[in-house]
Amino acid sequence: MINYASRLLESAVNELSRLPGIGKKTALRLALHLLKKDPTVAEALGNSIIQLRNEIMFCKVCHNLSDAEICEICSSPKRNEKLVCVVEDIRDVMAIENTGQYNGLYHILGGIISPMDGIGPADLNIESLIRRIDHESISEVIMALSTTIEGDTTNFYIYKRLKDRPVKITTIARGISVGDELEYADEITLGRSILNRLPYENTLDA
Amino acid sequence: MINYASRLLESAVNELSRLPGIGKKTALRLALHLLKKDPTVAEALGNSIIQLRNEIMFCKVCHNLSDAEICEICSSPKRNEKLVCVVEDIRDVMAIENTGQYNGLYHILGGIISPMDGIGPADLNIESLIRRIDHESISEVIMALSTTIEGDTTNFYIYKRLKDRPVKITTIARGISVGDELEYADEITLGRSILNRLPYENTLDA
Numbered sequence: 001m002i003n004y005a006s007r008l009l010e011s012a013v014n015e016l017s018r019l020p021g022i023g024k025k026t027a028l029r030l031a032l033h034l035l036k037k038d039p040t041v042a043e044a045l046g047n048s049i050i051q052l053r054n055e056i057m058f059c060k061v062c063h064n065l066s067d068a069e070i071c072e073i074c075s076s077p078k079r080n081e082k083l084v085c086v087v088e089d090i091r092d093v094m095a096i097e098n099t100g101q102y103n104g105l106y107h108i109l110g111g112i113i114s115p116m117d118g119i120g121p122a123d124l125n126i127e128s129l130i131r132r133i134d135h136e137s138i139s140e141v142i143m144a145l146s147t148t149i150e151g152d153t154t155n156f157y158i159y160k161r162l163k164d165r166p167v168k169i170t171t172i173a174r175g176i177s178v179g180d181e182l183e184y185a186d187e188i189t190l191g192r193s194i195l196n197r198l199p200y201e202n203t204l205d206a
Numbered sequence: 207m208i209n210y211a212s213r214l215l216e217s218a219v220n221e222l223s224r225l226p227g228i229g230k231k232t233a234l235r236l237a238l239h240l241l242k243k244d245p246t247v248a249e250a251l252g253n254s255i256i257q258l259r260n261e262i263m264f265c266k267v268c269h270n271l272s273d274a275e276i277c278e279i280c281s282s283p284k285r286n287e288k289l290v291c292v293v294e295d296i297r298d299v300m301a302i303e304n305t306g307q308y309n310g311l312y313h314i315l316g317g318i319i320s321p322m323d324g325i326g327p328a329d330l331n332i333e334s335l336i337r338r339i340d341h342e343s344i345s346e347v348i349m350a351l352s353t354t355i356e357g358d359t360t361n362f363y364i365y366k367r368l369k370d371r372p373v374k375i376t377t378i379a380r381g382i383s384v385g386d387e388l389e390y391a392d393e394i395t396l397g398r399s400i401l402n403r404l405p406y407e408n409t410l411d412a
Contacts, residue, residue, distance in 0.1 A: 005278060016254075019236050094211070
């Protein structure tokens, strides 16, 4: 038991140390840092955390984080609304947006089918995906999930639900990462990358 | 530039990443963690940070953090008020309190003399220490600063200011850490620990 000399400090340290990856020592360092700074710094931090949790919304269409009912991507007239990319969570949206290579819409599942963690299809935003396909003019669904057993299971489940609908289902390419050496690649990835080989010209404009 | 999809999220990530040791990626992880939890978690965290900064006080006697004008240690009748331990900051108070071996009072300098960082004696709580010695019934000042050049400089400066006053000045023992092997100890520490050797019986009750 550490004696913090102040219940205010103790409470701030306890709250900070509930965050993932932050222990009591780090929490104390952060709290003492805030005490050294101007009061506006602590106020801005505290208020931004409270506002974030209380005011943020989830887009009614794609379930992305949003400041409005419909997110910026779904409401943008510049995006190609015939394409929907299915991802696990909003970090994947950020990663794909960062590439600058995609201008379609997204659909965030909010997780992945994982019987080990007790997550089934009903826990994910799959029904709303099917509703979108039935009611919007979507021509292609791009599955962009992790290449794990859970990702493959989720891919297959969604594929089975969608396969009788008039929509093309694709997955992002799996292959050797740019910069990787062949001899260190695992055999499944290497095998698939040979089976799914591309015309060389296709890679020239990337 | 990451597209956070939400200005609320972006602002929370920016504020969190101002904390020492927290970059944008960690800040995003923390923000998304808070979004998954109950709103009360974010509210408790945010409010504890704001309260900490706005309501905390510094003890008027020893400059320790406190919820009142005089801290718990200074106002406790159980502490030996003839002893004052001089430390650099409040983390040292916590460390010494944790040992359970000290029941005197403290005096927090709020730093250490460091010409390299532009910190001189006037920037530290040294005058208030001298006032305490002149007005309280203190018989011993224990210097408990780091064993660095800055710590030694500060020790020497305070020693010079106090040496004509009727107060004993001591420093915490320097020597081989418990559990350390002699062959890896540096020669100054080892040399001092021989010069400052103790009667063996003194170590038995520790």
